[in-house]
Amino acid sequence: MFPDKLNIPLGKSVNALVDWLVVNYGDAFEAFADALLTVLVWLEHLLRAAPWWLVIAIIAAIAYHASRSWKTTLGLALAMVAIGTLGLWDKAMQTLALMIIATGLSVIIGIPVGIGMAMSNKLRAVMIPLLDMMQTMPSFVYLIPALMLFGLGKVPAIIATVIYASPPVIRLTDLGIRLVDKEVLEASRSFGASRGQILWGVQLPLALPNIMAGINQTTMMSISMVVIASMIGARGLGEQVLTGIQRLDVGQGVEAGIAIVLLAVVFDRIGQSYGKKSRHSAKAGDGA
Amino acid sequence: MSYIDIRNIYKIFGPNPQKALTLAQKGENKNDILTQTGHTVGLSNVSLSIEQGETFVVMGLSGSGKSTLIRHLNRLIDPTAGEILFGGENILNMTTARLNAFRRAKLGMVFQRFGLLPHCTVLDNVAYGLKIQKTDRQKRQDAARKWIERVGLAGYEDSFPDELSGGMQQRVGLARALTTNPEVLLMDEAFSALDPLIRSDMQDELMKLQSELHKTIVFITHDLDEALKLGDRIAILKDGAMIQVGRPEEIVMKPADDYVRAFTRDINRSRVLRAKTLMMPIDDNTQQAGSGDWPEIAADMRLEDILPIAIACPAGINVVNHKQQRIGTLSKDQVIAALAA
Numbered sequence A: 001m002f003p004d005k006l007n008i009p010l011g012k013s014v015n016a017l018v019d020w021l022v023v024n025y026g027d028a029f030e031a032f033a034d035a036l037l038t039v040l041v042w043l044e045h046l047l048r049a050a051p052w053w054l055v056i057a058i059i060a061a062i063a064y065h066a067s068r069s070w071k072t073t074l075g076l077a078l079a080m081v082a083i084g085t086l087g088l089w090d091k092a093m094q095t096l097a098l099m100i101i102a103t104g105l106s107v108i109i110g111i112p113v114g115i116g117m118a119m120s121n122k123l124r125a126v127m128i129p130l131l132d133m134m135q136t137m138p139s140f141v142y143l144i145p146a147l148m149l150f151g152l153g154k155v156p157a158i159i160a161t162v163i164y165a166s167p168p169v170i171r172l173t174d175l176g177i178r179l180v181d182k183e184v185l186e187a188s189r190s191f192g193a194s195r196g197q198i199l200w201g202v203q204l205p206l207a208l209p210n211i212m213a214g215i216n217q218t219t220m221m222s223i224s225m226v227v228i229a230s231m232i233g234a235r236g237l238g239e240q241v242l243t244g245i246q247r248l249d250v251g252q253g254v255e256a257g258i259a260i261v262l263l264a265v266v267f268d269r270i271g272q273s274y275g276k277k278s279r280h281s282a283k284a285g286d287g288a
Numbered sequence B: 001m002s003y004i005d006i007r008n009i010y011k012i013f014g015p016n017p018q019k020a021l022t023l024a025q026k027g028e029n030k031n032d033i034l035t036q037t038g039h040t041v042g043l044s045n046v047s048l049s050i051e052q053g054e055t056f057v058v059m060g061l062s063g064s065g066k067s068t069l070i071r072h073l074n075r076l077i078d079p080t081a082g083e084i085l086f087g088g089e090n091i092l093n094m095t096t097a098r099l100n101a102f103r104r105a106k107l108g109m110v111f112q113r114f115g116l117l118p119h120c121t122v123l124d125n126v127a128y129g130l131k132i133q134k135t136d137r138q139k140r141q142d143a144a145r146k147w148i149e150r151v152g153l154a155g156y157e158d159s160f161p162d163e164l165s166g167g168m169q170q171r172v173g174l175a176r177a178l179t180t181n182p183e184v185l186l187m188d189e190a191f192s193a194l195d196p197l198i199r200s201d202m203q204d205e206l207m208k209l210q211s212e213l214h215k216t217i218v219f220i221t222h223d224l225d226e227a228l229k230l231g232d233r234i235a236i237l238k239d240g241a242m243i244q245v246g247r248p249e250e251i252v253m254k255p256a257d258d259y260v261r262a263f264t265r266d267i268n269r270s271r272v273l274r275a276k277t278l279m280m281p282i283d284d285n286t287q288q289a290g291s292g293d294w295p296e297i298a299a300d301m302r303l304e305d306i307l308p309i310a311i312a313c314p315a316g317i318n319v320v321n322h323k324q325q326r327i328g329t330l331s332k333d334q335v336i337a338a339l340a341a
């Protein structure tokens, strides 16, 4: 038996910290939550109100732009139609909105953090264990404080999804920049390029294939969070799975599960096609 | 004062260079310092003066500090101790902004593995230096086109680097360095990655360009033939220390130590040695000026070209300077002795 005297009350300190945050910064969190919610509600409304064929046409157009292949485009459009035939179109649009916002937020936060890590070994030393923690910690552990700070609903669901899904884009941005050929960087510096010119003209374009791979992984991970997110009040396909389990309605669970997989496939194919394209252009593409 | 002055540069690689620096300043050698402190000595007490318009070659084996040295001239690497002066200004005192302005205005660099931007076309690569200077698009592309043509790559403007052969890629590298019209060209083993025939072409091309442009060129190589062909003067590095600096003939005729001698052993001496170095100078007092029937040759004629003349006219040869004044004599025996040495 490990002696009780050596017990460090970490749990208590964390509780105290969360309480302190709620008391002192409650308003700030609320303002942030409101802003996020406004954007999400707007997007959700837009997607649900838009005619289904228009949504499919837009996704098909993106798929074609990414892949330049009619076969892929047709396949992905059919996958979206299949979601509709399962009777889950409306739920899928709710999930899509949540996913787009969570992925967008992950990328907006993740790329600058990744750049920072590539530039500073100190930041990197701090971030690596933090990222490991974000990926291995069971999501319920940070769902609780997220609930306490933001209340039940869509915002904590987004926060939890961002925490879970942002590590790949951060890691791969860092890696991509660090892998840029040292001699190319020296050449750029030798011509008197400033840090900004090196970042925008050399490091980011050459890191792009890795960054795209990171964005793709982040997207996939945010889709995989939809069921867990629905436990704290996010609507959509995850909710269908959840109520299916609760009512022992296996059929409903399977239907929703298939819809989630189809959505994931659509985004994975689009993401991978963009990844391939950037790999090509980083090697011998359309100039900068 | 010379155009470029490097004074007592030390470069120690590692997190705590002070102790290793003290040892290096006491004259300890690179290996001992590495075992004692775990720090690598990149350069140890290197001083150099480079004149405007000369081609200055730095030579040494791999790991001798050549790349480290040339990177000090544009401060891609900062020294642990010492001074670097350009036209009297200590570049180590420059702020980042001033340093970038200095690099843009004065320096161009060519790299061993080319260092081209893989995602940009040949045209954009060559225009890169001007883009950094925020020259407008039309102007920089015009300048780039001119240099692309000059290095013989007209028609490849829209190609990407990985579509070109090594020799062509290095022509892009050379054009890129010249497009900003720098005073100084830094070339780190620029031709070492190329096949021998292409390397020789590029050397000729560089010599031709230099005869028109009169840049100050600092050229790094591990190949003595290349050094002798291109260099007005040659410096030899060993384990980060400067062993010898001199004109090509001096390096070949009077190698400072066994390290230099090992370099010169396999060299074709007849290509390096010139009439001026071999001749018996004419003594001003005695005026024993050879004979009027002897042929006259220029003072900078190479031994390989003198040899057939010496065989045809065994009696003797007059050596004249650029004003056609006789400054010395050569006999057939002297020529043969020089070859045999």
Ligand SMILES: Nc1ncnc2c1ncn2[C@@H]1O[C@H](COP(=O)(O)OP(=O)(O)O)[C@@H](O)[C@H]1O
Residues within 6 Å of the ligand: B013, B014, B040, B041, B042, B060, B061, B062, B063, B064, B065, B066, B067, B068, B069
């Ligand atoms: N960034 C670095 N960190 C540690 N050691 C280095 C670094 N750069 C060069 N060195 C060491 O400095 C010495 C000189 O290297 P370098 O200048 O590249 O030689 P060369 O160009 O003549 O082959 C070598 O022993 C090399 O290992």
Ligand SMILES: [Mg+2]
Residues within 6 Å of the ligand: B066, B067, B068, B189
């Ligand atoms: Mg080198």
